[in-house]
Amino acid sequence: MACPSLLVAIRRGLRALRIWRAVLTLIIFVWWDARHWTYPGGCTSERRQARQTIRARWLTTELLQLGSAFIKLGQLLSARPDVLPVQWVSELADLQDKVPAFSFEQAQILLEQELGDRCAEIIDLDDQPLAAASLAQVHRASLRSGRQVVLKIQRPRLERLFRLDLQIMQQVAAVLQRHPKWGRGRDWVGIAQECRRVLLRELDFRVEAQYAARFRQQFLDDSRIRVPAVVWELSTRRVLCLDYLPGIKVNDLDALLKAGIDPSAVAELGAASYLQQLVRFGFFHADPHPGNLAVAPDGALIYYDFGMMGLLSDSLRRRLGSMIRAAAARDAAALVEELQAAGLIAYGIDVGPVRRLVRVMFQDALTPPFSANVIEKLSGDLYELVYGQPFRLPVELIFVMRALSTFEGVGRSLDSGFSLMAIAKPYLLPLMTSSGSGPNDLFNELGRQVGAIGSRAAALPRRLDESLERLEQGDLQLQIRMGESDRQLRRMISVQKALGQSVLLGSLGIAAALLGASSRPIWAVLPLVAALPVGFGWFKLQIKLGRESRMDHLSSQSR
Structure with a gap:
């Protein structure tokens, strides 16, 4: 009895050593790249960016080799531009969890364990999977009723490996948090705990079934958006059964043209559907890579894979309206105040540099005529803005911008006149009211602002009189900030x-x-x-x- 326990302990130890080796190698790379003398010919921004790209590709390869939990970790970190440089975020955003499929015999065994007698309902199960990913693989099947379905089957013994990897992640996060430099301003332990919560939840396919049903309910009245229905009686913790909805991959432009489908219309439909999810429902698809999107023969958009979904609270959606109003008015100070109120910027810091960077974003990305890749530019500016700064961007917003960028790229590839901003207008206007529920709220907000201006104007003579009195008494002091000169000195x-x-x-x-x-x-x-x-x-x-x-x-x- 001791031998199996010893073998398990050895495997756990070897796994821990493999993970810590990757972590230590990454730390050495980060330390080495921060030294100016390691750059032959001098350290320039171009050489630094080129090396960062190399490191990001190395990290992507390491995560793929470490397996399922770390692939998902990389996808989650790609939505954290506040803790990773831009090159790393861009590289991890392209991380697709395509791994070799496990055997058909293992898939059959797991189905029997999970479904029991209900397996008799499945009369035709393809032995070749349609797709294989880090968590599961998908097989097409037919039911006795004639219904065509797909079965998402979890990889064998995955949860045990997940829990071991997540435990080691917690240890790595604790080490990083104690470091005097890397731990400053970053909650690595909190990030690790959030990753643990998200990843363990994704292992439970019953949660994904609930997400899929809710997402489908949102678009029941829209024939242009299709979401597969859940077959509840054949869905368990490790098996998910959905309707089979075949389609053309959203980025397969040649196939779309051959089928007589306008890719620009598909991109417009996809962007509109995402804006609708964000503004109207607040519940949206958070894993928007092209493998999870397809186009039906009639041009309808099909969504797949509902393991990662985003939820925007009503308060954040209302705050987004205030942010959009400030951006439309090009009021950098008001936008920074809204960002602080939403908890995206820490209080008690010098917001002068932040305001200047926001003005640069207004000038580069939000100045008409809008460029074709406005979301891509805005995302790049945003990533540059938040890295190393006291920002805390919601992960959901990063996924939304990434999804819009996907459709923006498809539309731009075939239609030079494609404009995402034109599509966004009817969806952003409701947000520009105070609650997003009606046009009267906009007038209420304007009335509130006029009242606030009136109150300030009425108090202005009193404030001037107090300031003059303090000046006469010698109590008024003038403080000159020499931050730039002090830093140079x-x-x-x-x-x-x-x-x-x-x-x-x-x-x-x-x-x-x-x-x-x-x-x-x-x-x-x-x-x-x-x-x-x-x-x-x-x-x-x-x-x-x-x-x-x-x-x-x-x-x-x-x-």
């Missing part, structure tokens, strides 16, 4: 210290070489020992200078 001091330490390190190295060549080479140890604290201080200064260089680069982009 601190950087000059750091550079001077680094230069002095470099000279000292060079001198100690020369002394060690001379003593090593003398008749008593043992004395060469002394300058080497003395060089250790100097070298440690030099490395800390390089880290500090690298961080200040990134801040200067960000500030220069915002001007």
Whole structure:
């Protein structure tokens, strides 16, 4: 009895070592890439971006090799541009969990375990899966009633491996959180806990069945949007049975044209359906890669895979209306206030740089005439804005923008006149009212703002009188902020210290070489020992200078 337990313990240990090896390799890469002297020919933004792209591809490959839980982790992290650089987010966004299928015999065994006598309802099960992913694979089947269905069958022994991997993820998150630099401003433990909650929920196909039924209910009256119905009597925790709805992949442009379907109309329909999900229902598909979208022969849009769904609260939807009003008015200060009220920007920080970056976004992405890839540009600006800053973007908003970008790209590929902003207008107008429920609310909001302006105007003479009185009494102080000059001065001091330490390190190295060549080479140890604290201080200064260089680069982009 001890042998199986020992084998399990060995497998768990080897799995933990494999994961920690990947984590430590990633940490070494991050440390190495932050050093300016590791870039031959000097550290430029182009060289840094090129290396970041290489690292992001390496991380994607590692996640694929680590298996199901880490593939899903990568997909979730692709919606966190506040904790990962832009190149990493873009690469992980393309992470598709296509893995080899497991055997048909295993699929039959699991069906029998889950369905029992109900397996008799399935009279024709294809032995070749339609698709295979990290969590499950899909087989087409026929029921005794003649109904054509698909069966989503979970991979064998998946939950046990998931729980082990998630436990190790928690340990990695705890280590990162304790680090003085990487843990600052980022809740790695909270992210790991959220990933655990989402991934374990996705293992329960009964939850996905409820999501699919709710999503289908939203579009029952719209013949242009089709969602497969759930066969409840053949759905369990590890098996999901849905109607079979075949179609052409949404990004297969040649097949769409051959079938006489206008891809631009498909892109318009998809973008409109997503806006409807966001504005009208607040419940939307959150895994919008082209593999989960198809087009029926009559041009209707078909949705698949409902494991990841997003939900926007009523309060956030109302806050979105205020954000859209501020963006339409190009009021950067008001938009920043709304972002703070929504919890997307931390309070108690200097919002000046944030306001400048928002103005850049207004100028580049939201200035008519709108460019064809407005969502792609807006997403890029948004990712640049939030990384390393006190932002907390809702994951749901990232998935929505990614979905709209997918349809924007399809429409742009065949129709140069395709405009997502024109499609969005009728859906954004309801949000521009205070509650999104009627046009009268807009007038109520305008009345409230006029009243607020009137109150401020009425109080203006009193405030002027108080300020003049304080000025006469000498109580009024003028505080001048010299943040930019102070930062440059601190950087000059750091550079001077680094230069002095470099000279000292060079001198100690020369002394060690001379003593090593003398008749008593043992004395060469002394300058080497003395060089250790100097070298440690030099490395800390390089880290500090690298961080200040990134801040200067960000500030220069915002001007």
